[in-house]
Amino acid sequence: MITRTAPSWHTEDWQFLLSDSIRTVESLWSALNLPSEGIPAALSAHREFQVRVPKPFLDKIERGNPDDPLLKQILPVAAELEAHAGFLKDPLAERTTNPASGLLHKYKSRVLLVMSGACAVNCRYCFRRYFPYSDNRMGSEELDYIAGYLQHHNEVNEVILSGGDPLVISNGRLAKLLNLLESISHISRVRIHTRLPVVIPQRIDAELLDVVSRSRLNVVMVTHSNHARELDAVFDQAMLGLRKVGVTLLNQAVLLRGINDSVASLVDLSERLFESGVLPYYLHLLDPVAGAQHFDVSESTARTLMQQLHAELPGFLIPRLVREIPQKPSKTLIDLHLSEV
């Protein structure tokens, strides 16, 4: 049981909460009362990929518990500094599918827009830790170019907003983007991949709901939650608001060693998501990005976990276990050999 103290933030203003994040190793250590011997390695890891933790997420971490599954997702550690064969800076070879600044066109019917290089939280396992965001600016010139590109690609019917985190942009910018996409007749769907509602659920404010409710596009939101303890009553309210304006809610998680690599943890996550009206969509094997090898769970372990999940949950609460392989025309589903269960 986690003892809750008064929150370390006192506002529902998501932009304030975004700017008021923990951004240094020293402030993280002091806020969580962590043992000081971890600081030198953390400083080195922070130089590679900066610490960033918003306070609503920080408050869900149990002080004094080094095994806290939320802590492990944001804590810079010595293991990040080790080099391992096969763990690369661009594990998905995204730089080969990047026809214009801010645009990735990997799969036939959908394109991905890198709306921002910023995130509300820096997850230590992030496969875009080294993504060249500075070469992928998304200003009005780039958006005009992308609109032209989409006009000429009739096969694209879905636009995926990604990042960084696409919901760090203002509601005004989001509204303009949706207007632009609505003007292209063959675009019918927009999918928003975001971790913001998990780490700052206040992001789903009335203005955002209004913007989304006015769009002719089908809106899908894929929340990125890895653990049931990340989800709280504010998240529930946010999801309820989105459901009321017709947004389809899905979740994708990453299978992470020491964080959610147990049947109990995955069952809890699926059940908790469903309580909020969110369906589990994908469970990703870790993309082999340099610095994240300590989170890796082997494919055979993942398969065993999934087989056990099938015995615990109804089919609609079981995410699809997938891996992303560069140059493949879609994500690769991992065969579970269920007949052997």
Ligand code: SF4
């Ligand atoms: S929120 Fe997503 S893009 Fe941002 S650091 Fe975490 S995993 Fe990476």
